[in-house]
Amino acid sequence: MSKTLEMNEPDTRNRLDDMAGRNVGAPMDRPDGPAKVAGAAPYAAEYVIDNVAEGVLVTAPFARGTITSIDERSITGMDGVIAVISDERLTARPAQGTANETPVQTPLSIAYFGQPFALVVAETFEQARNAAKALKFDYSADDPSEIPFDPEAVEAEENDATRQGDLDKAMADAAHSVDITYYTEGHASAAMEPHAAIAEWDGERLTVHASLQMPNYNITELADSLNLEEDNIRILSRYVGGGFGSKLGVSQETVAASIAAMKLGRPVRVVMSRQQVFQTVMRRSETKQRLRLAADKDGRLTGFGHEALVSNLPEEDFAEPVTQASAFLYPGKDRELLIEVARIHRMTAGSVRAPGEAVGMQTLEAAMDELAEKLELDPVELRLRNIPDEHPASGLPYSSRKMEEALKQGAEAFGWHSGPRKPRQKREGEWWIGTGMATAARIHNVGEAEARVTLNGDGTVLVETDMTDIGTGTYSILTQIAADMLGVEPAKVLVDLGDTNHPRGPGSGGSWGAASSGSSVFIACEAVRKAIAEKLGVEEADLELSGGTAKGGGQEKLLSELAGNEGIAKTGTFKPGDAQDDYAMASYGAFFSEVAVNRWTGEARVRRMLGAFGFGRVLNAKTARSQCIGGMTWCIGAALTESLLFDPVDGHVVNCDLAEYHVPVHRDVPHLDVLMIEERDPAASPIQAKGVGELGICGGAGAIANAIYNACGARLYEFPMTPDRIIAAMPED
């Protein structure tokens, strides 16, 4: 009844190219779009459930210490109050992505300012919020001056290191070199939809509507937190209003709502306030990065060093993988890559929008710009001279790689001038105008994925998996793949996602969802095709499905007829295999930007930006482009505005709302051009697709930084490049 494909070798069949429908790749509108814009697509907190009680998390007003007692009676008389949930299973932190086990529980032991330790449940949200603020508790808090908040003030642990050859010697012998230290500030995921869950308990089974990216892992995490069997839990996450990493793992609200529902015997909803989202879920670590690049006289890299200091709470495994792309992008036989973690008491650091490359590529590409300047070489040419033949450390071959095409086609489309570059060459009124570029790279991940595809007796197709669509376009691409593979119109395909009762997929994260889940649907469809072929008495390879009919062996039959009353249901399983180990796989691209810098105020505004990207097969030109545009928008944020600010005295997040944590707004985002380069990567997945969701974030902030320098002559070593930093670095007229 099912088919499994383990990716042990590249799949060069390119089967999707042979299908008659030609839906895959087309800019098809999102099937879920109309419901979303009409407000008819329910997000986690929006399900209408009878008798639901409202829970509000209570958080600690100090960074380290212990809650010694909670005075439930302090709020028992208040209007509407039902209960105070104080339970040792409450989770103190969010789970890391793919953790597959409960995050740290010990709720009364406080490790960061704003850590939730109890839940107040009331009849209405307002009553719960008021009571949560009124709840009295005793605590013993450590003296803040004794608590480490500054990553540079503590001794760091080595987390990951690659050392090869002698980088110091390469630097000393280099014809040209740069040795630069950069700082990037922390980021919040800043999804529009706050973390939210509604839990229902029928005495045996728990049903949870939650805003989660990876239900397959989340169900295990939740079961482990609650000491329940997974079989007794169902998670539903059909629509997610943005995740950006913050919903990879199960968070405090989902566990708290579940415990409350089980204790109270009635449904409980918990929605985090915007401030709680900023204070309690994942942050991207701030980083300190040292880049050392050694080059010969022609600009070929001989030595490559990238060291990063990041931070996290004690006991957390995650360390921002800053050097992830540095491992494979450029050559240099003498290499040193290092990640160190400082244990500090800011909230949990975890995956936020392209962990690793987002901040690692922007600094690397800024350093490459300085190297190009020393070499008096066009920065595009410097990159072109540094495309390695094989992985510089492992020696593995690369799978399909469109870096050269992206650099060349991007430069041409942007109108890049490859002549000598000097800053402060162009001014329009008060504004210095400059251009800058950067390479884009993001590793390609896949995960085990399962999906069920059913050809119904009425000729429609049902696709079922617990995979999520976090705004990325999963509903679209799975529709397109099934439509083409089975020869039906996309309107005849229903994709049902985000339900752990379905076959399990990897979820959304690390840009792996499309290639992994898409492949599982593809494989399931191959199994359905085989069943159809058997019914027609032909080989599957000779089968032609289109327009709702099957042709083969001189016969033609309606799919609905072949499906019969019971339909044809097949499960497809995609498993990563040897191919993933035999090749260095990544998505590549190039960014080009034009930036204006005000000579007086130091305000920087991106005037235009182009990204050229190669990420394997484009599954949907519209949603893929949207992903790229979204990524480039985050580049503008990382380059110019985004920064989590922490109080130096008590360590709390200071700017914990969207008014003060500055993601770019429409006015900051100019026209963004996206050039998608035709590619099939046979090693990446059976559908020849790679990840695109995060690619647009990986390096673009460097292109903006380089354009700022080209515009006004200010080299900055701290991101974001805010007006105060720019005027401090800008040469006087």
Added chain:
Amino acid sequence: MKPFAYLRPDSLTHASQLTEEPSAIPIAGGTNLLDLMKLQVETPESLIDVNKLSLSEIGDEGEGLRIGALATNTATAAHPRVRSDYPVLARAILAGATQQLRNKATTAGNLCQRTRCYYFTNIDQPCNKREPGSGCGALDGIARLHAILGASSQCIATYPGDMAVAMAALGAEVEIMNAGGETTRVPLEDFHRLPGDTPEKDNILESGDIITGVILPAPVKGVQLYRKVRERSSYAFALCSVAAIVNMEEGRIGDIALAFGGLAHKPWRDKRVEEALKGTEPSLKGFDEAAEILLEDAQGYGENDFKIPLTRRTLKAVLCEATGMDT
């Protein structure tokens, strides 16, 4: 949110009586107050909804213009006379908030909007403005948005608005009806106050006072500009802003009015700066000297030290543009 009474008076007198209660707060658009109530920064016993009062008109008053207390920011910015005679005001309003917020925000509400200080809006932090005597978290904390002029050891918060900065440059007056039913007019630059030892008081309003409108004087000649500096280009409060009205006379600076936002607990107007510039030929040296006067007592608190050079540079940019100086 704490439970509260909601009252909707239909006369000014009644509204004034209701606001005499110490924990009553008038509400118009609610764009600032409701956020603060959700955070329990504001915990009124009663909300006095003044929207039934007929105070939204904008109309001529002599040669000047009267803007009703309940005129929305959108209506004010779009008003033909504001656009033609007081463009600095339209520009300032449009530089603030978002279209949706401006549709709800009112003249009086905007004058009364409270600081964006991160420590004021977080009830887990000390704040003398929110809770007198509790201390100031910003002094040793993150003071990026904070004041460089006129602050006190009790409070370094800024008034966050844009509209009032333009009104200060225009020499507007605030019309206030007190609990006794008497109406007075106060120069806008005297409406907001400096924090001193009582930072909990943002402005001069007394219990029972209701703002009924803002009166702009007869229009003056000259170029009117509003420049707001911030890292993102919309939906952000000013790191520093300048409202300027500059009239050039035969190559020299004639009448000039300058007001600054983002620098102090109130829109900042320093007539010595204007005097220093008046009658001079525009020059970068002269602008620098004017900035020196403006900033001679300026004090940074670490994170906001940059505001001193930024203000100097922004003033120069505005004066260059207003005087048409080619640089």
